[in-house]
Structures are given as C-alpha cells and as structure tokens.
Amino acid sequence: MTVDVEKDAPNVGRIRQKNEEVILRAAEEEFALYGFKGASMQKIADRAELPKANLHYYFKNKLGLYTAVLKQAIELWDNTLNDLTPEHNPAEVLPEYIREKIHFARAYPLASRLFAKEIISGAPQLQDYFSDGYQAWFDQRTAVFQSWIDQGKMDPIDPAHLIFLLWSSTQHYADFAVQIESALGSHPLANRHYDSASDTLIHIILKGCGVNVR
Structure with a gap:
C-alpha cells in the first residue's frame, strides 16, 4: 500500500x-x-x-513547555499591538484593542496569571525574550502612538506609559479575578461584567487621551 x-x-x-x-x-x-x-x-x-x-x-523538557505557554500568551497580546499603524484612527482602533484584551483576560486567565507570576519573580525564564529585540519592538509600538499625537489625533502624553496603562488595566480582570468576583458577588464574572469593564475603560482612557469617543 x-x-x-x-x-x-x-x-x-x-x-x-x-x-x-x-x-x-x-x-x-x-x-x-x-x-x-x-x-x-x-x-x-x-x-x-x-x-x-x-x-x-x-x-x-519542562522548561521548553513552560516557555512555550508563556510565549503563546505574549504573542496573543503582542499581535493585537502589531496591527496598529500611524494611518489608523485611535478613536476606532483603541476601543477594539481594549475589547480584545478584555476578551483575552476572560478566555486565557491562567496564562495571564502565570505570566504575572513569572514577571514578579524577575522573569528568570523570559530573559532571552526580553533581551532579543524587545526594546526595539516596544519602541516601534510607541512610535505609532507618537505619530497619532503628532497628527493631532491624541493629546501629547507619554506613549510608553499609555501602553503600560492599557496592559495593566485589561489584564487586571484575569490576574485579580478572585478579588473582582468577590467584590461584584459573581463567581465567575458574567458577560455583562466584561462588557461593562470594556465600556468603562474605553470611556476613561480615550477621554484621558483627548480622543473623541464616537
């Protein structure tokens, strides 16, 4: 045969x-x-x-598998930023980005928590990742935000710290889910909670950036 x-x-x-x-x-x-x-x-x-x-x-081996789990989570987050370009309108793409990151927090909470633990521990297994062109990649992302500022699409704020805010505020719903669930009396959180989180973050962040919410 x-x-x-x-x-x-x-x-x-x-x-x-x-x-x-x-x-x-x-x-x-x-x-x-x-x-x-x-x-x-x-x-x-x-x-x-x-x-x-x-x-x-x-x-x-176990280290290779552990690293693969971490990198899969990072790639999910990074790819959403990779799609942003100077030609985009932040009033359109930032809400999409925030909703996508909240979706990741809901769909992949364990990966987010594992990443947080690794970072808190000093990222011993991600040293190669952070030293292999990571700063150049991050500089390219901040350059997109700076371009929006230069074009008058956003207020003149520090792009790096805006990205940090976007990361932390969205991943909070995975990393601190137990606290949020206890505060809202919902185990697990319902769809409406994630929708409300997205809407609230979009409203506050875009207004803080001087972006007109449509």
Whole structure:
C-alpha cells in the first residue's frame, strides 16, 4: 500500500496542532496552580490525558513547555499591538484593542496569571525574550502612538506609559479575578461584567487621551 504523503500532510498538521494545544492548555493549568518547580511532566500528561512520551515528542523538557505557554500568551497580546499603524484612527482602533484584551483576560486567565507570576519573580525564564529585540519592538509600538499625537489625533502624553496603562488595566480582570468576583458577588464574572469593564475603560482612557469617543 502506498501513502499519499502530500494528501496526508494536512491531517498530520491538524493532529499535531490539536495535540500541542491540548498539552499547552494542560500545562497552563498545572503551572498556574503549582508553579514551575511544583509542576511535573507526568502531572501535565495526566491532565492532558496523554502518554508522557507524547509531551516529550512535542516539547523536549519542562522548561521548553513552560516557555512555550508563556510565549503563546505574549504573542496573543503582542499581535493585537502589531496591527496598529500611524494611518489608523485611535478613536476606532483603541476601543477594539481594549475589547480584545478584555476578551483575552476572560478566555486565557491562567496564562495571564502565570505570566504575572513569572514577571514578579524577575522573569528568570523570559530573559532571552526580553533581551532579543524587545526594546526595539516596544519602541516601534510607541512610535505609532507618537505619530497619532503628532497628527493631532491624541493629546501629547507619554506613549510608553499609555501602553503600560492599557496592559495593566485589561489584564487586571484575569490576574485579580478572585478579588473582582468577590467584590461584584459573581463567581465567575458574567458577560455583562466584561462588557461593562470594556465600556468603562474605553470611556476613561480615550477621554484621558483627548480622543473623541464616537
């Protein structure tokens, strides 16, 4: 029997993608609960309901898997900023960005908390990420905001600190979910809470930037 490798390749790719996603989600839960030191590849395999050998097929070791979980979360956040250009109107794209970040806080809360723990610990596993062109990437993002300021689309404020505000205010709903749920008496938060959070942040941040909310 002959195998049509070209025809079978898409199926193999889908299976690999599915298995990697299952492993990443299981690892995300295990690392968020027990930290890097407390988690083990066997526990992650059990949580993913896969043989331990499968984990090592896709990820060489625990550190590689931990780093992959962190980088997946970072890429989700960074990609939303990558789409912003000087030609955009901040009155249109900033509300979209805020809503997208609130969506990430709701859909991937464990990844956000794991990232926060890593940063609080001094980012020992992300040193390569932050030293490999990170400042240049960040400077490119602030340049977009500065261009909006120069074009009169925004008030003259510090773009870097505006980005920090956007990050912290949206990720707060993942990192401090327990506190927010207790304050609002909703476990978990309902759709209306996330919608209200988005609307409130959009109103306050855009007004603070001198952007006319449409």
